[in-house]
Amino acid sequence: MYAQMVDTGVSKVQDVAQMTPEERAFQDRIDADVKVEPKDWMPEAYRRTLIRQIQQHAHSEIVGMLPEGNWITRAPSLQRKATLMAKVQDEGGHGLYLYCAAETLGVSRDAMIADLHAGRVKYSSIFNYPTLTWADIGTIGWLVDGAAIMNQIPLCRCSYGPYARAMIRVCKEESFHQRQGYDIMLALCRGTPEQKAMAQDALNRWWWPSLMMFGPPDAASVHSAQSARWKIKLLSNDELRQRFVDQTVPQADYLGLAVPDDRLAWNAERGHYDFGEIDWQEFHEVIKGNGPCNRERMQTRIKAWEDGAWVREAALAHAEKHAARERHAA
Amino acid sequence: MSSEWPLWEIFIRSQHGLAHKHVGSLHAVDAQMAIRNARDVYTRRNEGISIWVARSADIHASSPGDKDALFEPSNDKVYRHPTFFPMPDEVKHI
């Protein structure tokens, strides 16, 4: 998802018998749905895993502004432009809520940004794909924000208080994102044949990467099992992906668009859609840095950070000078 | 490299006349910038009509270890709650 394949640093899920009394008391509280708060004792592995997860999530929100920001100057009307600016600004806000949740775990903002820029911490694979046409903006809101909602709603109940509270805030804002995207798709699909073809082309390119957002099947992953135990992962990748497909296919039908999957079929027995094989090779390549836009995204982020350095320094110096003058006057 | 801007805790009074409530934190060089940033980060949809900011470093908190010492004593003072005093059914408006 926005935090894909989070490493917990454990090689097997910890057995109750091997827990220290502190660790057992901690797990008991989690099992009883008591929230963990910043000053509470927590196992180091829990703290480190959460820092990685929240940080990946935050970076995804920030890097996720780039593909959409690409179309702000070219939005087809003033209303669409204002809407897109508000949407992208929200994503910046989501990044900030999440960075401050991570900071409560004792990591600094600068350290997180350094981790991103050095490639030590990833962001979601989805933001490494290009936005070629206006229909991509509709598709991102509809599919990518739709997938994000699917993942973020359960996280509102996660065990770490500041993360859960940030997610509640984020979820309140996401449904606007998804609807404005679907609204763009509706307009294109009700438009000229060229506009409808543009919408179909965008769906063709974004469908599979959207399914990859949920990450590889995690049945065999010890990290997923440990994260589930800690209640920082509440549903499996495959469960979320299935929900997403079930919810999205009828929406595509309504638009009159074809989901690019020959094997997609309603399975009455399961009560779910069956769907085709995901190209995990492509996913791993994108995660490794070899997607269509990985280099460009990182260069843009690093450039923005470095170009802004003098502003950050000047603002701080100015505030310090003012504070000194006030002390003097007092 | 430059040093990080200080962290501020943000409190917002919602529309509904409630007390200011903690909503999160952000970085800013001074109080004025913290208020301006808080407006953009935490009140994009009319969530508030008033903002308080305080440097995170200036906030002092009770520690989880003191929980029993601080809060245990009120546990056995049930007579502080109105429900401790059952009223006869015939008695109204009390």
Ligand SMILES: [Fe+2]
């Ligand atoms: Fe977001």
Ligand SMILES: [Fe+2]
């Ligand atoms: Fe969003």
